[in-house]
Amino acid sequence: MKNYKFSISFVGTNYSGWQYQPNVPTIQNEVEEKLYYIVNKKKPIKQKIRAIGCSRTDKGVHAIEFVFNVKMEFDKDLNFLKKALNSALPKDIKVHNIEEVPLEFNSRFDALxxxxxxxxxxxxxxxxxxxxxxxxxxxxxxxxxxxxxxxxxxxxxxxxxxxxxxxxxxxxxxxxxxxxxxxxxxxxxxxxxxxxxxxxxxxxxxxxxxxxxxxxxxxxxxxxxxxxxxxxxxxxxxxxxxxxxxx
The missing domain is CATH 3.30.70.660 (Pseudouridine synthase I, catalytic domain, C-terminal subdomain)
Incomplete structure (x- = not known):
């Protein structure tokens, strides 16, 4: 299990903020859904994907840089993951960087x-x-x-x-x-x-x-x-x- 830090930007007009909510579009819904598909493709045992966001955002709020982290198993190149995510995500959400970070890193609580x-x-x-x-x-x-x-x-x-x-x-x-x-x-x-x-x-x-x-x-x-x-x-x-x- 490794911990990955993602830096993204998004236009929040069509979303009800970052945090997951049932039956409404959110940024967290989108990234978790697309990550789940990419990471678990062709694997018999599926791993759960949970993205920890650096902050909540309200409906309609935008981000030039938003950070979240995910603990998961991933054995391919991170550039491949970045390209695959950007291809799968809607055009109003873009991934700019993915890097491995220490397991204890938390994008919300470690923000200064x-x-x-x-x-x-x-x-x-x-x-x-x-x-x-x-x-x-x-x-x-x-x-x-x-x-x-x-x-x-x-x-x-x-x-x-x-x-x-x-x-x-x-x-x-x-x-x-x-x-x-x-x-x-x-x-x-x-x-x-x-x-x-x-x-x-x-x-x-x-x-x-x-x-x-x-x-x-x-x-x-x-x-x-x-x-x-x-x-x-x-x-x-x-x-x-x-x-x-x-x-």
């Missing part, structure tokens, strides 16, 4: 930090090109205010106010940096942290947007950061990309 990017498209001309690949913004937005408020999120903070609900679990995350790449009308926000809570990036971006549009005050943002209340300002899933996982 992750970088997400969020794409905003300020759609003044109703462009068709970013419908599923960025959040379309129609309201007047002060980008300077978005950048100004982003500094409040840096450092070791309690982000329970930016997840689904105020829970008792540990909500502390260390946000290492937040940067803006402006190529108007496209704006990319990059966020790197040691860990992320569910909906955290989307609610951070949604909160920054609402502040920049004059819908909430800086006091509201501070209340969210002190976990006094939960932000319901959630940016859409289609603008979110997992960019990099660090080990």
């Amino acid at each position: 930090k992750k970088t997400y990017i969020y794409k905003l498209f300020f759609d003044e001309k109703n462009s068709p090109f970013f419908q599923d690949r960025a959040m379309l913004v129609y309201k007047p937005t002060d980008l300077g205010k978005m950048m100004e408020i982003s500094y409040l999120f840096l450092g070791y903070k309690d982000f329970r106010g930016f997840t689904k609900e105020l829970e008792d679990e540990n909500g502390y995350c260390f946000v290492e940096n937040i940067t803006f790449k402006v190529d108007y009308p496209l704006v990319e926000i990059s966020i790197t942290a040691n860990r992320f809570l569910r909906y955290m990036v989307r609610r951070m971006v949604g909160t920054m947007l609402s502040y920049a549009q004059g819908l909430i005050s800086i006091d509201d943002v501070n209340d969210f950061l002190q976990a006094k209340k939960v932000s319901n300002h959630t940016a859409k899933a289609n603008g979110l990309y997992l960019k990099k996982v660090y080990y």
Whole structure:
């Protein structure tokens, strides 16, 4: 038995996230199904394939780099496996690298930090090109205010106010940096942290947007950061990309 680390990218538009769910398409469903067929082809005893993902992703979220690992027996060249997988997988999922790693490696628990990017498209001309690949913004937005408020999120903070609900679990995350790449009308926000809570990036971006549009005050943002209340300002899933996982 060996442990293999896979690096893939995908467009999440047609999937209900990474994690397996019955009766709906997910990325995990696709990779496990195709791996099972390739690895067990012409073998009398079939081995079970279980892919451990580095993160959950919500429906419609994309990935530039997503990592998962699988423990299995495989006696052929890894380049053959990569080519076979890319031939079998849908065109919106691509395998970029496969390598053998120590048996104890776990793509989720061994991750040191992750970088997400969020794409905003300020759609003044109703462009068709970013419908599923960025959040379309129609309201007047002060980008300077978005950048100004982003500094409040840096450092070791309690982000329970930016997840689904105020829970008792540990909500502390260390946000290492937040940067803006402006190529108007496209704006990319990059966020790197040691860990992320569910909906955290989307609610951070949604909160920054609402502040920049004059819908909430800086006091509201501070209340969210002190976990006094939960932000319901959630940016859409289609603008979110997992960019990099660090080990």
